Amino acid sequence: MLSWKSSQIEPPSTLMWTLLLVSQHYDRRSQYDIALDKIDEAILHTPTVIDLYSIKGNILQHAGNFSAAAALADEARSMDLADRYLNSECVMQMLQADQVGLAEKTAVLFTKDGDQHNNLHDMQCMWYELASGESYFRQGDLGRALKNFLAVEKHYTDMTEDQFDFHSYCLRKMTLRAYVSMLKFQDRLHAHEYFHKAAAGAIRCYMKLHDSPLKSSAEENDELSKLPAAQRKKLRQKQKKAEARAKREAEEKQEDETTSTNSSKSGKKQQARPVDLDPHGEKLVQVEDPLAEATKYLKLLQNNSSDSLETHILSFELNMRKQKVLLAFQAVKQLIKLDENNPDSHRSLIRFFHRINNLPAPATDSEKLIWNVLEAERPDLRQLHGKSLVEVNINFLEKHNASLTHRAAAAEMMYLLEPDKKLQAIKLIEDSTNNTASGNGVLGPIKEWGIQDCIDVHKLLDTVFADQDVANRWKVRCAEYFPCSTYFEGVKSAITAHIPGSTSESSPENGDVPSPQAKLEGDAHSLNGTVHVVDDLSNLSMR
Numbered sequence: 001m002l003s004w005k006s007s008q009i010e011p012p013s014t015l016m017w018t019l020l021l022v023s024q025h026y027d028r029r030s031q032y033d034i035a036l037d038k039i040d041e042a043i044l045h046t047p048t049v050i051d052l053y054s055i056k057g058n059i060l061q062h063a064g065n066f067s068a069a070a071a072l073a074d075e076a077r078s079m080d081l082a083d084r085y086l087n088s089e090c091v092m093q094m095l096q097a098d099q100v101g102l103a104e105k106t107a108v109l110f111t112k113d114g115d116q117h118n119n120l121h122d123m124q125c126m127w128y129e130l131a132s133g134e135s136y137f138r139q140g141d142l143g144r145a146l147k148n149f150l151a152v153e154k155h156y157t158d159m160t161e162d163q164f165d166f167h168s169y170c171l172r173k174m175t176l177r178a179y180v181s182m183l184k185f186q187d188r189l190h191a192h193e194y195f196h197k198a199a200a201g202a203i204r205c206y207m208k209l210h211d212s213p214l215k216s217s218a219e220e221n222d223e224l225s226k227l228p229a230a231q232r233k234k235l236r237q238k239q240k241k242a243e244a245r246a247k248r249e250a251e252e253k254q255e256d257e258t259t260s261t262n263s264s265k266s267g268k269k270q271q272a273r274p275v276d277l278d279p280h281g282e283k284l285v286q287v288e289d290p291l292a293e294a295t296k297y298l299k300l301l302q303n304n305s306s307d308s309l310e311t312h313i314l315s316f317e318l319n320m321r322k323q324k325v326l327l328a329f330q331a332v333k334q335l336i337k338l339d340e341n342n343p344d345s346h347r348s349l350i351r352f353f354h355r356i357n358n359l360p361a362p363a364t365d366s367e368k369l370i371w372n373v374l375e376a377e378r379p380d381l382r383q384l385h386g387k388s389l390v391e392v393n394i395n396f397l398e399k400h401n402a403s404l405t406h407r408a409a410a411a412e413m414m415y416l417l418e419p420d421k422k423l424q425a426i427k428l429i430e431d432s433t434n435n436t437a438s439g440n441g442v443l444g445p446i447k448e449w450g451i452q453d454c455i456d457v458h459k460l461l462d463t464v465f466a467d468q469d470v471a472n473r474w475k476v477r478c479a480e481y482f483p484c485s486t487y488f489e490g491v492k493s494a495i496t497a498h499i500p501g502s503t504s505e506s507s508p509e510n511g512d513v514p515s516p517q518a519k520l521e522g523d524a525h526s527l528n529g530t531v532h533v534v535d536d537l538s539n540l541s542m543r
Contacts, residue, residue: 016052019038019039019045020039020055023039023056027062029446031446033483036063043056048079053075053079054073054076054089057070060484063482065486073090076089088127091106091128095131095132095135098135108120111123126155126194129152132148133201143285146202147280147284152194152198156190191305196310199297202297203301206290206291206294209287210290210291210294298314307338309338312334312335316335316348328352329377331348341406346406349381354389389413390418393413404434404453404457405453408456408457412460414428426470429474435447451482458478458487458488
């Protein structure tokens with residue numbers, strides 16, 4: 001029988017779980033360096049607990065190192081090959097690191113008969129399709145991005161069609177409670193988060209197609225004709241080889257999928273799947289009017305997600321491209337109604353009236369009618385009462401002077417309204433201070449700036465202001481705040497995936513460290529479950 005004193009002794013795992021909790025706490029406070037130190041200490045204590053590697057991957061993801069996060073997620077997955085959740089978590093991390101090919105190979109480990117993309121589509125695995133679409137969009141592959149986003153939209157269309165079979169069933173079986181629940185679900189079907197993400201992604205793809213249309217074959221031939229004969233011949237040979245290689249790979253993939261569908265693991269023959277005639281979405285990007293296609297999905301968002309700020313931001317951007325003045329003004333009013341202090345609401349307000357002020361005098365009756373409507377509605381906007389757009393922008397800056405995102409929005413609008421003040425607008429951003437957030441400071445100082453906000457500001461300096469030197473200075477500055485970020489190339493961005501204790505001679509207190517010899521040579525990831533040490537990120541894609 002245990003004595004009172006011996007019963008008070010905590011098991012060794014108590015310290016490990018405490019360190020895990022503390023690391024998550026610091027991660028939530030955006031103190032990633034301390035969080036990584038605590039989780040590394042927990043891994044040194046008990047290196048056989050899978051949760052530690054998953055949590056460290058999450059911390060690295062929040063710190064901006066997506067490649068290392070994917071490597072840690074794969075490490076956790078390889079420690080328990082029968083865990084579907086770990087597999088899905090690993091796939092999601094790989095997609096966020098834009099490692100789409102590796103993510104697909106990992107995902108099919110749990111699909112039926114090893115069938116790849118078709119099975120994921122048949123299972124309506126929407127989180128995978130959304131993450132794949134977003135990854136392809138970041139990489140500029142609009143065809144594949146659209147294919148994934150529209151696949152999610154088709155799932156909701158199938159749900160709408162399937163509910164017709166449910167009407168007669170419920171009335172026949174008298175399951176009225178389930179019937180009423182189904183009707184309510186159908187009313188809010190397109191308000192679901194996944195549909196909103198898919199529709200918004202498709203709209204962005206179509207707007208990007210409108211802004212940067214694909215070159216026609218005639219334009220490509222004109223460009224080729226300007227090249228020297230030898231270079232033109234070499235380029236055409238290269239294109240033919242690429243087309244032949246792509247065709248051969250597609251045929252091999254189709255043959256493999258046909259074989260896997262005709263004979264399952266049990267040896268029974270199955271019906272062959274229909275052939276996908278557009279696996280890369282090449283036909284989807286060859287639309288005559290991308291904005292008209294985007295309008296279809298925008299109407300669904302307006303009808304079902306009218307309380308979302310993103311819906312009206314997309315409406316404003318789309319209608320400004322279509323030169324639909326009143327619809328764009330309606331989006332501006334909705335943005336101000338939902339959140340007048342949001343930087344995007346301020347941008348939309350200034351951009352809209354700046355465009356209106358630069359329009360020529362109305363000539364036709366329809367233009368005069370639109371002008372009269374705007375003049376009648378303008379006094380209802382409190383921000384514009386007796387003020388010029390420059391004064392409105394200054395007031396917005398004074399009200400939100402301490403916020404980085406608001407200062408960036410004010411600087412962008414200053415450059416739009418007064419192009420000669422470009423240097424002053426840039427200085428407004430560079431003079432921003434990363435203040436310490438309010439709090440008791442017991443657990444250390446917390447900076448206010450978020451990593452995504454800093455990335456957005458860097459893109460703003462690089463694209464809108466088109467000043468590479470200023471963008472590089474901002475990148476160096478943010479690398480100090482986010483040393484683990486691969487985007488800013490921080491000092492810790494290439495070493496934070498290393499598993500602590502892998503080369504230590506001392507034995508851990510509660511378990512054994514996975515052997516470094518288990519690492520696969522020349523490959524940073526393992527698909528067969530071998531546990532390995534991730535200490536080389538040179539082969540991982542950097543976001």
